[in-house]
Amino acid sequence: MAGFTHLFIPGPTNIPEQVRQAMNLPMEDMRAGSFPNLTLPLFEDIKKVFKNETGRVFIYPSSGTGAWEAAMTNVLSPGDRVLMSRFGQFSHLWVDMAERLGFEVDVIDCEWGTGVPLELYAEKLRADKAHRIKAVFCTQNETATGVTSDVAGCRAALDAVNHPALLFVDGVSSIGSIDFRQEEWGVDCAVSGSQKGFMLPAGLGFLSVSQKALAASRVATHRHCYFSFDDMIRTNDAGYFPYTPATQLLRGLRASLDLIAEEGLENIFARHHRLAEGVRKAVDAWGLKLCAKTPQWHSDTVSAILVPEGIDSANVVKRAYNAYQTSLGGGLNKVAGKVFRIGHLGWLNEVMVLASLSAAEMTLLDCGVRLAPGSGVAAAIEHFRRTADMPVAKAA
Numbered sequence: 001m002a003g004f005t006h007l008f009i010p011g012p013t014n015i016p017e018q019v020r021q022a023m024n025l026p027m028e029d030m031r032a033g034s035f036p037n038l039t040l041p042l043f044e045d046i047k048k049v050f051k052n053e054t055g056r057v058f059i060y061p062s063s064g065t066g067a068w069e070a071a072m073t074n075v076l077s078p079g080d081r082v083l084m085s086r087f088g089q090f091s092h093l094w095v096d097m098a099e100r101l102g103f104e105v106d107v108i109d110c111e112w113g114t115g116v117p118l119e120l121y122a123e124k125l126r127a128d129k130a131h132r133i134k135a136v137f138c139t140q141n142e143t144a145t146g147v148t149s150d151v152a153g154c155r156a157a158l159d160a161v162n163h164p165a166l167l168f169v170d171g172v173s174s175i176g177s178i179d180f181r182q183e184e185w186g187v188d189c190a191v192s193g194s195q196k197g198f199m200l201p202a203g204l205g206f207l208s209v210s211q212k213a214l215a216a217s218r219v220a221t222h223r224h225c226y227f228s229f230d231d232m233i234r235t236n237d238a239g240y241f242p243y244t245p246a247t248q249l250l251r252g253l254r255a256s257l258d259l260i261a262e263e264g265l266e267n268i269f270a271r272h273h274r275l276a277e278g279v280r281k282a283v284d285a286w287g288l289k290l291c292a293k294t295p296q297w298h299s300d301t302v303s304a305i306l307v308p309e310g311i312d313s314a315n316v317v318k319r320a321y322n323a324y325q326t327s328l329g330g331g332l333n334k335v336a337g338k339v340f341r342i343g344h345l346g347w348l349n350e351v352m353v354l355a356s357l358s359a360a361e362m363t364l365l366d367c368g369v370r371l372a373p374g375s376g377v378a379a380a381i382e383h384f385r386r387t388a389d390m391p392v393a394k395a396a
């Protein structure tokens, strides 16, 4: 088929041309004397994206899920009590992993479309006078429902009762795209992956840890091998890895970190917010609702859009792909058939978002959703023009 296939799923995301080119090079020797010239600056520069000043970042040849496992198996001990909440497929899978790894999981089930229940967390922490809870978990951005939770609020709940538990954050679909401040928010383990805000192919798992998490790892007793912090530290400090690193991806990461630094994190967050608002205006204009219950939960990286009763969202996703070469995200687990998702994170701009909206709009019409053709796109256009640097205004 002619033309681009459009990728608007919440990961993998679109890869900037500079990043793609940076990965197109011959294989290199990961034990060469010059290899640390690549890796040592990477270890330093990636910390800036997490706003981690005093800790360190591990870069695993895994997807984000591997970094989840690395965090839990290095920092905790079997049977440790952990406080988690579940409100979408990704928070569900993290709970499932914690249970399968043998932790005692205190899980709070929340309505899908909401996020981390701060009040209930505060209550549980207040009641835990003996400090049996060793870690508190927060999925910052639930990619299945398009819900963003308040990480700083989790820190505040811990501090309010001087609770020493570690704070774990899943930032796979948020870090590098929406506000995240590891040092300031006292996050001990922050997990991310290469194929979302970092604009790379899948294949790198990032785990950014605090000194407190490193100290905990020295006394924790859960078994681990491939993900061992100690093995990584021993080799990383000299610029190497305990096993073959994904050298192309590291070259890509160099390019991606350069692009992030060039645009500036605060500008990136503002861009994501503005683009997300355009999507939300379109959804309003269509007369549809987001899965996220209230604006407090709105995600600036992914929108999960509820389809009207009687329409199967799986057909929407299929139709968009087959008829318009456009990948939208489907509904997962409890919201299967009920939502479709537009991923609006990473390397994208207004016109790309408008492309996703026009594809979604044509598809919704094809699937029998009653909406005014052009209404969503028009609403987004108005928003983008209203919030743009207007050349006319500048000249005046």
Ligand SMILES: *Cc1c(COP(=O)(O)O)cnc(C)c1O
Pocket: 011, 063, 064, 065, 066, 090, 139, 141, 142, 143, 170, 171, 172, 173, 193, 202
């Ligand atoms: C994508 C995603 C994951 C899983 O990451 P993989 O790289 O697919 O292993 C975990 N959590 C969230 C919030 C995600 O969006």
